[in-house]
Amino acid sequence: MSASTTSLTLKGHDILFPPLPYDMHARADLATGDDQLQRFINNATLSKDLQRREVCAQTFGDNYDAMRSLAAEIKQHTLDHLDHYLEQFVDAATGTGAHVHFAATAQQANEICVGIAKREKLTQCVKSKSMVTEEMRLVPALVKVGVEVVETDLGEFIIQIDDDAPSHIVAPMIHKDRTAVARAFERELGSPYTENPQELTQIARNHLREKYRTADLGICGANFLVARTGSAVICTNEGNGRLCTSVPRVQVAIVGIEKLVPDMNHLAVLLKLLARSSLGQPITVYNHIMTGPKRKHELDGPEQMHIILVDNGRTEILREETREMLRCIRCGACLNACPVYRKLGGHAYGAVYSGPIGALITPMFKGLDKYPDLPHASSLCGACYEACPVKINIPKYLIQLRAQMVRRRITKWPDRLFYGLWGMSLRHPATYRFGGWVQKQMFRAKARAAGTAGRGDRYTDRGWLSKAPGPLAGWTRARDLPTPPSNSFRYWWKMRS
Amino acid sequence: MTEHGEQREVFLGRVRAALGHTQTIVPDEPPAVDEALVRLATHDDDLITMFCDRAASVGMHVDRITADELVDQIVAKLVELDAKWIVVGFDSLDQADALNNAIEAADIQIVNWLAGGATMDVQFDTDVGVTDVHAALAETGSLICNVDAKHSRGLSLIPPVHIAIVGARQILPDMLDYFATQHDATGIALPSSQAIISGPSKTADIEGQLVTGVHGPGKVFVYVVEDV
Numbered sequence A: 001m002s003a004s005t006t007s008l009t010l011k012g013h014d015i016l017f018p019p020l021p022y023d024m025h026a027r028a029d030l031a032t033g034d035d036q037l038q039r040f041i042n043n044a045t046l047s048k049d050l051q052r053r054e055v056c057a058q059t060f061g062d063n064y065d066a067m068r069s070l071a072a073e074i075k076q077h078t079l080d081h082l083d084h085y086l087e088q089f090v091d092a093a094t095g096t097g098a099h100v101h102f103a104a105t106a107q108q109a110n111e112i113c114v115g116i117a118k119r120e121k122l123t124q125c126v127k128s129k130s131m132v133t134e135e136m137r138l139v140p141a142l143v144k145v146g147v148e149v150v151e152t153d154l155g156e157f158i159i160q161i162d163d164d165a166p167s168h169i170v171a172p173m174i175h176k177d178r179t180a181v182a183r184a185f186e187r188e189l190g191s192p193y194t195e196n197p198q199e200l201t202q203i204a205r206n207h208l209r210e211k212y213r214t215a216d217l218g219i220c221g222a223n224f225l226v227a228r229t230g231s232a233v234i235c236t237n238e239g240n241g242r243l244c245t246s247v248p249r250v251q252v253a254i255v256g257i258e259k260l261v262p263d264m265n266h267l268a269v270l271l272k273l274l275a276r277s278s279l280g281q282p283i284t285v286y287n288h289i290m291t292g293p294k295r296k297h298e299l300d301g302p303e304q305m306h307i308i309l310v311d312n313g314r315t316e317i318l319r320e321e322t323r324e325m326l327r328c329i330r331c332g333a334c335l336n337a338c339p340v341y342r343k344l345g346g347h348a349y350g351a352v353y354s355g356p357i358g359a360l361i362t363p364m365f366k367g368l369d370k371y372p373d374l375p376h377a378s379s380l381c382g383a384c385y386e387a388c389p390v391k392i393n394i395p396k397y398l399i400q401l402r403a404q405m406v407r408r409r410i411t412k413w414p415d416r417l418f419y420g421l422w423g424m425s426l427r428h429p430a431t432y433r434f435g436g437w438v439q440k441q442m443f444r445a446k447a448r449a450a451g452t453a454g455r456g457d458r459y460t461d462r463g464w465l466s467k468a469p470g471p472l473a474g475w476t477r478a479r480d481l482p483t484p485p486s487n488s489f490r491y492w493w494k495m496r497s
Numbered sequence B: 001m002t003e004h005g006e007q008r009e010v011f012l013g014r015v016r017a018a019l020g021h022t023q024t025i026v027p028d029e030p031p032a033v034d035e036a037l038v039r040l041a042t043h044d045d046d047l048i049t050m051f052c053d054r055a056a057s058v059g060m061h062v063d064r065i066t067a068d069e070l071v072d073q074i075v076a077k078l079v080e081l082d083a084k085w086i087v088v089g090f091d092s093l094d095q096a097d098a099l100n101n102a103i104e105a106a107d108i109q110i111v112n113w114l115a116g117g118a119t120m121d122v123q124f125d126t127d128v129g130v131t132d133v134h135a136a137l138a139e140t141g142s143l144i145c146n147v148d149a150k151h152s153r154g155l156s157l158i159p160p161v162h163i164a165i166v167g168a169r170q171i172l173p174d175m176l177d178y179f180a181t182q183h184d185a186t187g188i189a190l191p192s193s194q195a196i197i198s199g200p201s202k203t204a205d206i207e208g209q210l211v212t213g214v215h216g217p218g219k220v221f222v223y224v225v226e227d228v
């Protein structure tokens, strides 16, 4: 079995950790052949993208662009001075009574978290959604030392009990339908079969409330850290983030270092953009701002608050040339806007982060040679850049990654030869004309041979190629290629005068 | 207290190296927040109406009442909800005692979570949480519920229904105005928990269908007392 087909047999979170180097074609083929998946993801992302645009236009009007620039500037400034803001945060958080830990790698972050669980003899954990804990594969690490871990975000909970993997950074089960949920609940929770989302949600609620009640460990991520006050901010619509950080005796927040903002007024700017970009909603239902553990005069809340700051490859990206990528606030708008994501869904990206931002940061985190397809999983249409609330120029960086692949000879030699010749021919009008002529003759000959020449269209000499030669073969796997018409654009242009 | 983690200096060293700094450099002022862009409501707006409209549009049930009506309205709502066993945290209200008495007179039991250790645990069995708020935001129709000696983190979160009492004067125009109150140079510590609440608990995880009450309260009733 080739590496790409083995990736199809993976189950659960292994889907996000395929054998490397990862070849995305097998999963991309599977996704494009799956009508239901196409319909679901396409509808859901289209409607979110539309809502984002409507709500942002309605709220900010002509200021939308300037608002995004301000958010970008805030995040960029914080990253440019991350040493200062980290120090400020650590001192402030320590001052509120929180314990701050430093993890260079995912493994270290897991060790710290497992260490806390063991020392405090914690056995029951409720966890809210956090992308960095997915990077770390934290859940199996805790389970191994005897901690029961329950994901509490409804989507993540369903994925956990159905041994699946999240496929969208905001809507993790966007690829699943209600019958899958109904079957999983019947099988794993012993509940009566129902496909009604209201009833399914109620079943999950009842199950999870007992878990909150008895949990002694709450694990969460954070959407933002505020440097001046030492606060961690978690935004959830469901309220699971608040419950996980309010009920258990020990709270552990695991956070990437890029989540910092200088102060509360900067937090306001980002909160105003986050939910609007993410879901076209004016604000997330629950924004929970946590500043240290329970105080002496308070009657409840976590007795201990731990904050694990995670590097895990971020300082590599923090270099000046790529720093901008760390502005990301994980709103998911670029996924919803992306025509490639809409067709493939998240699993095809073979990594924790999918969509345009995933195509960019996965090769940065894991190595370009390990994910050679990802920089190409984009049409470079620019929709992601336009949607991004912090204006990360994703297309620009994807092109840079592609250039790097050629320089580092990660691109295969036939491709390099083909594009090399192509590039040469584009450099001079005569060779361009000649190249165009050869291509036209070749395609027509092929179309004639296939008996598709002259079908349909008012250009009687025009045909269709269902199998193009060379590097274009991949393109025609899923669609036909029209042969060039007799009159070229250059000819029209000349005739015009 | 570091459990096999890195030392702070080693960790920060990598950050500084990536930034090309040999030591931590303190920046000039962070970017100014241009209010012309960011502010979405001002004191010139009709804050009560704006708050009520926006709170309703995110799915909360809103009523405008007078201080005289407060006690009767809350008790009537509790009776309508068939509440038996509730938690409360509204001691900032002038009518706190009257409200307590009226609730008990209606045969509704107020759980005294202030006494005893398992304060959160008992809240899971209650029907309703009735609270005042620390502030409210007109911009988004949000309630701000903070924790202190008289307010459990659970009151606005754990019971399936939350009833919130908002004084008209507590309504601030914009999130910026609320955060500005925390800019205090005197360094007063922020509450350990501040929740900005905008609607009932929501999910659309199953086929994008909106369902309320997945973890937090499925219903939120807001009473805006206009003459307070």
Ligand code: SF4
Pocket (backbone or CB within 6 Å): A327, A328, A329, A330, A331, A332, A333, A334, A335, A357, A384, A387, A388, A389, A390, A391, A392
């Ligand atoms: S790259 Fe931009 S649009 Fe994409 S998730 Fe990050 S912040 Fe959102």
